[in-house]
Every structure is written in structure tokens, then in C-alpha cells.
Amino acid sequence: MRTPVLLILSAAILAACGGDPGAGAPTAASSPAAADAAAVAPTGGPVELKAMLDDWWELQLQRNPILATAVGDLRYNDQLPDMFSAEVREQAMADTREYLARARSIDPAKLDGQDLLSWEIFVRDREESIAGEAFPAWMMPLHQMGNYGSFFAQLGSGQSLQPFRETKHYDDFLARIARFPVLNDSAIASLRAGIEAGVVLPKPVVEKLIPQFAAHVVERAEDSVFWGPVAAFPDAVPAAERERLTAAYREAIAAQLVPAYAKMRDFLRDEYLPAARASVGLSALPDGRAWYAYMVRQQTTTGLTPEEIHRFGLDEVARILGEMNAVREQVGFAGDLPAFFQHLQEDPQFYFGSEEEALQAYRDIQQKINARIPQLFDVFPKADYEVRAVEAFRAESEAGASYMAPAPDGSRPGIFYLNTFNLKAQPKFLVETLSIHEASPGHHFQIAIQQEIEDLPAFRRFGGYTAFAEGWALYAESLGKEMGLFEDPYQWYGRLSDEQLRAMRLVVDTGLHYYGWTREQAIDYMKANSSMAESDIVAEVERYIAMPGQALAYKVGQREIRSLREEAERELGDRFDVKAFHRQVLIDGALPMDVLASKIRAWIATEKSRPD
Known part of the structure; x- marks a missing residue:
């Protein structure tokens, strides 16, 4: 992702x-x-x-x-x-x-x-x-x-x-x-x-x-x-x-x-x-703690410290576990939450039988989501996207999904890559949330719009910040219920599962690179707090080992964007227009979080002073 x-x-x-x-x-x-x-x-x-x-x-x-x-x-x-x-x-x-x-x-x-x-x-x-x-x-x-x-x-x-x-x-x-x-x-x-x-x-x-x-x-x-x-x-x-x-x-x-x-x-x-090296954290290298602190700043575009992010992650993991338990109760599962996790991992009803079945599910939800996006947006990308399987030569170590931007000249659409190497790592209950994140109104929506703003300097049209792009995609997931999605409790569980992954990343990434966790500690933590397939957990942990700080950007970016929306809602009251807010976030391309905050607050002040 x-x-x-x-x-x-x-x-x-x-x-x-x-x-x-x-x-x-x-x-x-x-x-x-x-x-x-x-x-x-x-x-x-x-x-x-x-x-x-x-x-x-x-x-x-x-x-x-x-x-x-x-x-x-x-x-x-x-x-x-x-x-x-x-x-x-x-x-x-x-x-x-x-x-x-x-x-x-x-x-x-x-x-x-x-x-x-x-x-x-x-x-x-x-x-x-x-x-x-x-x-x-x-x-x-x-x-x-x-x-x-x-x-x-x-x-x-x-x-x-x-x-x-x-x-x-x-x-x-x-x-x-x-x-x-x-x-x-x-x-x-x-x-x-x-x-x-x-x-x-490592x-x-x-x-x-x-x-x-x-x-x-x-x-x-x-x-x-x-x-x-x-x-x-x-x-x-x-x-x-x-x-x-x-x-x-x-x-x-x-x-x-x-x-x-x-x-x-x-x-x-x-x-x-x-x-x-046998160690896996960046802190094991010369000047590694300082190195990691910089990676945190670079990836999140905030002044948050590794300690602050670790605590935020622990709180979020606990909160989301509570919401997952509520889903367990809603669907009438008799066992406890760990047993529910095991049920979701093992019951064949939750998994696709073939690569083509999985790809078709995402192509079907593409049409459903596209029809609902105008409820919350008044700016849209011109470019379309298509769903493809990750190529076999890189599938074993690739993320579960990723997105490639369309060609600026329109000669190639955006591509939503689904990793079908292990179908047990692609449960059916992730279809709605993963499609929102990678495609529309997530990555495809934001990145394609950015490329299409011809008045922006080229370094901004084609540049980006992980915290903005991934924060936006995770924020977009949270819009699902507003668009009438996640009506199936299992699809809502999928949304929680995806958010839990991002919350666990805050704990595990800082654990590995700042607090000296081992690879096995990180794997055990994720197994205890999610229903993810073990193969997927191992791939995720090894991703965090390889890319220090990158995984922090998702949840930190989402929190910043959500916080700005809540601030706008408080300050503007009846004047708040969610379509206008989304337009303000998107129309200047990707921004560092501190720059985005200044921009949105200036917009709020302008809206407050506008005559009725």
C-alpha cells in the first residue's frame, strides 16, 4: 500500500x-x-x-x-x-x-x-x-x-x-x-x-x-x-x-x-x-537513533517524536480492538476475540478461490464506489484506473496492494495492483476498504488530480509526501460509511482491520527502530492484535525493517487531516461544506502536514469572514 x-x-x-x-x-x-x-x-x-x-x-x-x-x-x-x-x-x-x-x-x-x-x-x-x-x-x-x-x-x-x-x-x-x-x-x-x-x-x-x-x-x-x-x-x-x-x-x-x-x-x-547483521532496527547502526528520528520527521512531515508516535499507536490499537469486539458481538460469534480472529483466518467463506475471482471483486466495487463519490466531492480526476495482479517475479515480497499513477498525457490509466501471490492474505472483507485506499477516493483520486493541475510547478505536480498521500488514502477509508458503504458488518470489520494494521505499524516501526524490538517480537505483537495471515504479518514486519519510518506516515497523516476537518466543522458550524473541505485539501497537490494545516486554517478564516 x-x-x-x-x-x-x-x-x-x-x-x-x-x-x-x-x-x-x-x-x-x-x-x-x-x-x-x-x-x-x-x-x-x-x-x-x-x-x-x-x-x-x-x-x-x-x-x-x-x-x-x-x-x-x-x-x-x-x-x-x-x-x-x-x-x-x-x-x-x-x-x-x-x-x-x-x-x-x-x-x-x-x-x-x-x-x-x-x-x-x-x-x-x-x-x-x-x-x-x-x-x-x-x-x-x-x-x-x-x-x-x-x-x-x-x-x-x-x-x-x-x-x-x-x-x-x-x-x-x-x-x-x-x-x-x-x-x-x-x-x-x-x-x-x-x-x-x-x-x-539485516x-x-x-x-x-x-x-x-x-x-x-x-x-x-x-x-x-x-x-x-x-x-x-x-x-x-x-x-x-x-x-x-x-x-x-x-x-x-x-x-x-x-x-x-x-x-x-x-x-x-x-x-x-x-x-x-542479525539486528533489525536502525538504532543498531552508528548514530542510528538520530538517523531514525530524522526518518520519522521526513516521513511524517511533523515534529512528532518516536516516543509520542509509539504511545499514539498503543492507544489506537486498544481502541480499534474494542470496535472489532463489537463486530464480533454483532455477527453473533460465540467465542472471544482471539477465537474470532482465528475463525476469520480459517473459514473458507472469507477467501477467494482464484486470482480472477479476486480481481473481479475489485473491478465490481470500482463501479459501485465511483457512483457514490459525488456525494462528498466536487473535484474529480480525468484519468481512470484499472485493476491488475502484481507480476509474479515480485509478488512474493510485495505489499498486498499498491498504486501506480496514470501517464500524465493520458496514454496509460492508473493501475491498482492487487497481490494475489497468497489469496489467504486477501480476505473478501477487505474489498471495500482496500479499493477506497488504493483507488478512489484514495490514491488514484488524489494523485491523478494532482498531476492534472497544470498551473502547479512541475516539482509539485509530480512530487509528493508520504504523510499526505498515505494519510489521505487512510482518511478516504474513513469516508466509506458517509458514502453508504460498510453496511455488511464483515466489510466494516475489514475497515477496522485495515486501520488496525496502520495503528500496529506505529507501535511496531518505533518498536523495531527505536526501542530495540526483535523481528519475532514485532511478529508476535501483530499476531496478538489482528486476524492477519501470518505470511502477511511476516511480510509487513520485514517491510518495516527495510523502510524505517515509512509506515508511520499513514496513521499520522490521517490523524492530521481528520483533525483539520474536525477543526473546520467546529469553527464553521452550519457553513461547513465537506465538498469544499475536500477541494481545499486536494487542489494544491501534496503538501507537508504543517503547510497543509496553515493552508486549511487560512481557508477557515476566510470562510468565517465571508458575508452570509
Whole structure:
């Protein structure tokens, strides 16, 4: 249930080059670069701001051609820089410092409206990136939930961002394939540097990574996921070119891709796994507690501490357990709550019999929800979405569901990915809540609307914050009853089950990375407080191990958005219009939680002063 806003999605291949800055650094205001930038006398205004933001975006497309592909700009479609190299990392930080100084040369007093909002967000984000430089995230450039190997395979499958609509597109990707071994070698070099420094991944993460790379070590090119575009040439590719491209792809898969994937598989298995750590929390690494505190701040975009989040999680888990017990009583189940959990895990009536049955259930609920959304919204995305199964090569370690944004040019719809690897992890009672979260009015609704706001600067149209996107999706789940859903008590239990997962994450993530919990402690806690399948619990816990702090964003973001709605309802009374509130949350794209709060409070003040 991750958030693939395009900029975040492209970061799957950039995780080690400074785009995933780690955690717990000094505050942005205390960094030398921030101080130097702040010393520049501000003179610029809106014209200079626009020029700077345009220049920054063009630079990002050049530095990260995958991002360019993702947003439909194909000028760099044949490029794949060595994103894990020290040179690229250093250049990224130099760019960040240069543009922070340039932003500081603009006087915010001369800005208003969207310009001021863009300036505040831009400066904030650059300062956060500089703060994250204190931590060596680049030494752990991959994990089982997001790595360049699986991401590149998605690109090459012909079912993702990389276009394969004409001959040039096929040649473009051949050029990217030629650069893949270089990227692979740099990733190995980064991991080796981590071994030397004692900054290594936990063993459970490495054990999940090995089969992900091994999946692409095939005997025949036809058995590779990269053969997909060759097996489905579009009409626009002439016969003569098909013959040439078929031979070229066969050679590229055999001579470049398979050896590279095998090299990483062997390195992870033979050299890295023996050096991987038995501990699982970030606090076990050098300066790990500070690192984690920063990750918390980065992911939640709030000033909450790990201790505060842990306590909030414990309270929420207890509250939701009480509501689950009420459902048990409502459906007349005679046993206690643990027995009810076991019943829900074991009774076949709660599970799908096939992948297609599961996919069809989500396609059916798509139509039902779409018909009810106008009750609460007056802004809507133009793009549609479709429901697909997660590809087999990444399904075993993937989240239960995820979302990929539509192509900005309308050439591809949004995609709601359902993981059907283990149907026992996809109970029927999750259908309504999971569809709301991943699709509409959750991720698809919010992200597609954001991309379609053409007046926003590109870094805001295609950027994002986990707390906003995931907080919105979880808040959207809470709208189900207002839309007339969750009438079946088991579907309501599914909503509670989903919220309980997010509440347990607050406890488990902070437990693992701040309080020193073991993997087994985290698994036992989730088993005791939910009806989730054990395989799903293990995958979730290992996700939190791999992505410190990310799982906190959901419940924290939801609480912030819900709190702002309640504040608006109190302050505006009869003037409160839920459609207007939702419009205000959505129409400026993703925002840090503190910026969103300021914006909504300004809107409340305007509404209060408006004449009747």
C-alpha cells in the first residue's frame, strides 16, 4: 500500500543517491549550507521564482531520466546514469545547495498565493535533503520492497512506464539495458562500502532480495520478463525492424541482463549475506537513533517524536480492538476475540478461490464506489484506473496492494495492483476498504488530480509526501460509511482491520527502530492484535525493517487531516461544506502536514469572514 507518486516511484532506482536521505540529522536550520544560503540578501520575486523552479525541474529530468520517462518526457528515454556512483551523489548534493542558495535569493515578502506556497515547500525540501546528508543511506541502496533490479524489470516488461509503441522506443530501452551492468556494479560497490563501515542490511532483508535477482537469471531469453515487448510488437514496428530487434533483445538479455542479475545474486548470497547483521532496527547502526528520528520527521512531515508516535499507536490499537469486539458481538460469534480472529483466518467463506475471482471483486466495487463519490466531492480526476495482479517475479515480497499513477498525457490509466501471490492474505472483507485506499477516493483520486493541475510547478505536480498521500488514502477509508458503504458488518470489520494494521505499524516501526524490538517480537505483537495471515504479518514486519519510518506516515497523516476537518466543522458550524473541505485539501497537490494545516486554517478564516 505504498504511494507511487511519479517522483517517489522513480526514487526506487535512486534510493542510494541522496534522494532517500536517511534520518535524524541536525535540524535543517542548523546546517551550514542553510546558514550560507540564508545569508544571501533576497532581491528576487515571482519572475525569478518561476525561472528557478523551471530550471530545477529541467535539471531533475536530465539527472534522472527515469523520472522524465515517468512523466511522459521521452527526450532522455535512452539514458540510465550511474545513479549509485559517488560522482552522482556528490553532484546531487551540489545541485541541492546551489538551488537552496538561489531560492534564498528570492524575497518571500514579494510572493503570495501559490508562489509563496511553492517557495516555502521548495526551501523546506532542499533543507531536508541537506540534513539527510549526515547519514549513509547510500550504503544500503536496495531492499526487498524497492530496488533497482525489480524496478528495471518492471520497466522492461512493457507493462509499466517505459513505452514500447514504436521502433525508437525499443532502441531506447536497448540503450538503457547496455548501462544496467554499470549501475549494478556501482550498487555492489556501495554495498561493499557498507560492509567496511558496518552499515549493512539485516539478514531477513537480504534473504528476500536474493530470489528477486535470481528470478531474472534465465536460460532462454523467451523466459525473461524483458522478452515481453518482443512477444507483443505493436503494429507500428515494421517486420524488418522486428527481426532486428528480436535478435538484439535476445543478445542483450543473454549477454548483459542475465550476467548482471546473476552477479548481484551471487554477491548477495556469497559475500553480503554472511556480513549482514542479525539486528533489525536502525538504532543498531552508528548514530542510528538520530538517523531514525530524522526518518520519522521526513516521513511524517511533523515534529512528532518516536516516543509520542509509539504511545499514539498503543492507544489506537486498544481502541480499534474494542470496535472489532463489537463486530464480533454483532455477527453473533460465540467465542472471544482471539477465537474470532482465528475463525476469520480459517473459514473458507472469507477467501477467494482464484486470482480472477479476486480481481473481479475489485473491478465490481470500482463501479459501485465511483457512483457514490459525488456525494462528498466536487473535484474529480480525468484519468481512470484499472485493476491488475502484481507480476509474479515480485509478488512474493510485495505489499498486498499498491498504486501506480496514470501517464500524465493520458496514454496509460492508473493501475491498482492487487497481490494475489497468497489469496489467504486477501480476505473478501477487505474489498471495500482496500479499493477506497488504493483507488478512489484514495490514491488514484488524489494523485491523478494532482498531476492534472497544470498551473502547479512541475516539482509539485509530480512530487509528493508520504504523510499526505498515505494519510489521505487512510482518511478516504474513513469516508466509506458517509458514502453508504460498510453496511455488511464483515466489510466494516475489514475497515477496522485495515486501520488496525496502520495503528500496529506505529507501535511496531518505533518498536523495531527505536526501542530495540526483535523481528519475532514485532511478529508476535501483530499476531496478538489482528486476524492477519501470518505470511502477511511476516511480510509487513520485514517491510518495516527495510523502510524505517515509512509506515508511520499513514496513521499520522490521517490523524492530521481528520483533525483539520474536525477543526473546520467546529469553527464553521452550519457553513461547513465537506465538498469544499475536500477541494481545499486536494487542489494544491501534496503538501507537508504543517503547510497543509496553515493552508486549511487560512481557508477557515476566510470562510468565517465571508458575508452570509
